[in-house]
Amino acid sequence: MADRSPDTLDQNSEPREPREPSEKKASPPKGAAEKQPEPGAADRAAAPEPAAAAGLSGAKSPASGPSKVSPTSAVPDKAAGTVDRPRTAAGGAAEAPGTPKREDREAARKPSAATQSSKPSGNTGSPKPSGEAESSKPSGKPESPDSTQELITPTVTLRIIPPAAPTPAAKPTPAAKPTAPAKPAAPAAPSPKAPPSPAPAPSPAPAPKTPDRPAGPDVDTSEFVALKPADAPRVQSAEQDVRPPLDLLAQLTNTPAPPPSPARTLVRRLKIWTPLVVLLGLVFLSVQMFRPLPDPALDLGETPPTFTVGGDSLTIPWPEQGQAAVTVVGSGSVGTSGEQKPVPTASIAKIMTAYVILREHPLKKDEKGPLIEVDAQTVEDGKSEDESRIEGLEEGQTFSQQDMLKMLMIPSGNNIGRLLARWDTGSQDETAFVTKMNDAAKALGMKNTTYTDPSGLDKETVSTAVDQLKLAEAVMEFDAFRAIVALPNADIPGHGRIYNNNDRLIMAGLSVRGIKTGSNTPAGGTLSWAAYKTVDGEDRLILGTMMDQHAPAPDPNGANSLVLVQDNSKKVIEAVRTALTSAVAISEGQVVGYVDNGLGGRTAVVATEDLTAVGVPGQKLKLSFSDGGTISLTAKAGTVVSELTVGTGPGARKIPVALKADLPEPSFGAKLTRL
Template sequence: MRRVKVWTPILLLLGGAFVGAQLLRPLPEPKFVAAEPVHALDGQFSIPWPAQGQGAVRVPGSGDIGTFGEQKPVPTASVAKVMTAYVILKGHPLRGKADAGPSIEVDAKAVADGTAESESRIEGLTAGTKFSQQDMLKMLMIPSGNNVARLLARWDAGTNDETAFVAKMNAAAAELGMKDTVYTDPSGLDAATVSTAVDQLKLAEAVMKDEAFRAVVAMPNATVKGLPKPIYNNNDSLLTAAGLSIRGIKTGSSTPAGGTLMWAAYKSVGDETPLVLGTMMDQHADGPDPDGRDSLVLVKENSRKVIEAVRAALAASPAVRKGQTVGYLDDGLGGRTPLVATKDLNVIGVPGQRMRLSLGAGAGAVPHAATDGAEVGVLTVGDGDGAKSVPVAVRGDLAEPSFGTRLTRLR
């Protein structure tokens, strides 16, 4: 009895401390769990890919539409200049399409490079002449001036060579997740500058957010004060094609690369006009093809077929219906509360397209308790900028874990 009298208060004290500690422990943060990771739009769609090479198509916000070919690094040719423009605008941003930017002086090296007959270049430059950054971008992107690419690289780095700038290009590629891309020069003339269609699509999506860039690459031609003649876009046949709404981006061609193309197009769907981006690489015409001239024609024609088909198939489709169960809220202690969409959600895509689904808290914190019908988060369909979301609410009351659950929890 003496032992009982001694140990009982101690055990009661320890038990009380345990209970108190369990009840005072912070509750786990509730986690959103989607019912399915992807949603496939109704129907089927087949992209008319060519027989060789590689390519990719994407609608920013909606997600990837399709890819083809082995995504192995291949020479980019002048499509590399898109990264050159991206790095220049990242380091020296222009405030929209009306901003001319700083003046850049032509050096003797750019003049000498303008006489090289074996590559695309801007001819007629004079050392000491100054052009605005905007006009330099036009000379870079419209007629694909290799000498201007190198000049911009030297100007940005403040050195007499392009090494430091090329390092920036590779750093930007890594930042964008372009894992299979290596830049060795700012123009793409070097066959060691390699990438994949999927990687280049990541760059296309990033650079098309820049208004100044969009304005330049949409030009079939331009007159630049200080140049002896107008400059013409190597992609003019697609930029001026009726009914395709193509607004860029860059062609490339060489013997090692064949024909390459990064393109941007638009399609009005109801009251929306989504951007459609695509890349096609490693297109080689049959027979002798000096500097890839015939391959350039081939890649543009093959890309046209893809653009026409994707634009024709692009439409608004239902992804989520009001009241549909889209997942649940896990309280971390075994409790699950169903989540339902609070309204219909239509998305823009092609038949059969698989779109990513994700549940999240939205702007506010996730509650541990809520009444039936309370909005507690959002369901996002698609990925990237422009992805669409719909609020989700709990179906039934969301209650905090019970006394017994909190008392017996092990985690």
């Protein structure tokens, strides 16, 4: 609110005497409001009443002496530089420390007699309209210095006007221009006896107005300055922004956050996390219920993984030197002897040559196959004296694939082996075919075998007895091959009769049906053989290999070593054939395992018939479930779910197995708790 300066007063206003620069506002003494008015003071109190009322509204008479401060003043006067002091309960102002004493202040304010006599006495009239100067009306009774002093002394009873009801704060607007003070009403005739009647309280204005302040340095007024509007926006610091969501929500809704407590914190956390946990639980439940179930699997359970043929263990008459191995096809290994290290193979390498030819050019049992022409290299190789060969061949002759295989396996023609290698690859040498031989060996698991030529004449072609058994088992699956190697001799059209180098064993009455002999100086005598025995009405195939058998010198080209290996092999064949027998490994109805549904459920599986194993006493045979189709998630009791196999290989014995009880569907709990 702007103050009016003396320059803005009406021109006809009476000038005032300047105050001392250090003059302070007069403060009534403590307890002044409690003093009773002196006799005759009513007249004096009645005269300032209009002026007091005018002072409350911001206007006073120029001749009324020092002004009295409105009780509603509470802030410093910015223009005048004066400071309001706190009021006492009785209406007086409390003196601040260091303030001059009251007597000193009063003495400084007393004007001279000449000044007092020159001023008119009496109450001022109402202000004139704008542009007119105020006029003083004499009361007809001159004021004395004592009366002036009494007026200065705050002995009158002050009327406290309650402030108007606060209105909603609005946007700050520029201060309005000060208006002329309203002219006070004419005072009523003073009554010497009647007490002063209080002036009616002014009605509250519809909006707060800034009263005009009279000019003059002696005017001591104050204005209310709002330190902070009620609706001023709050300024939040960076630290206040990092608060819990509920506190921020409380601020936005003007609702203060409740004081923190463990219980309230727990409730708040539950409100925040419970929906999230419930949502995650529903997602987890949906995933667990609708994700694919694992496929049931068969497990042997308490059934031993092997079956041992009963009886006294077989003692095999192994040779004193070299290495050997024997297996019963479909049952497994019977045993081995010697160190299984790579040694020269000699002519048993031709078994791999025949295997590759039949794999890439298969024949049925009695099928002749395509014609193969003899080239000049084959004729020339037939003239060699230091190796086994087919002599008398002519360039341009043709022989069937079957006849070529007979000349390869029965008399062991090295030159025929090289011819077949070139025919298969269409090249002028055997290098590409040898690569095929090594690839086939790797595929069969022959880890200790290396081929360098298709005939086995090269001493760098090496293998072991165990590796050769793997090859023998694979090649004997060809019907055409089994029929050829079982012949003691054969007639070849266009050439004549050929004789088997293994006729000593083939004709020994041991049911030997092949396979191939081999001999030379580096390898000594080598032999892969096949013998049969009928067990429980079924022919069982026995395979064996013996290598690195060396006869005493002289031994030209390993001829004597060939006889030695045949004799040693015959002993082994006789022992194994004699001991080979059958035994019941699993009885009908016996629990052989369980179906595991992958969720903790297990259903017993039983054998539907007796499972008979074939082997020699003391031989251990492997028990396993065959790899069948996928087992259904639910099935009735008696449903066949797989086959139980005893032994290894294509000739292994098998029986069906079935559920002992119903295979139920996995429960809700099992689906929910699965990992």
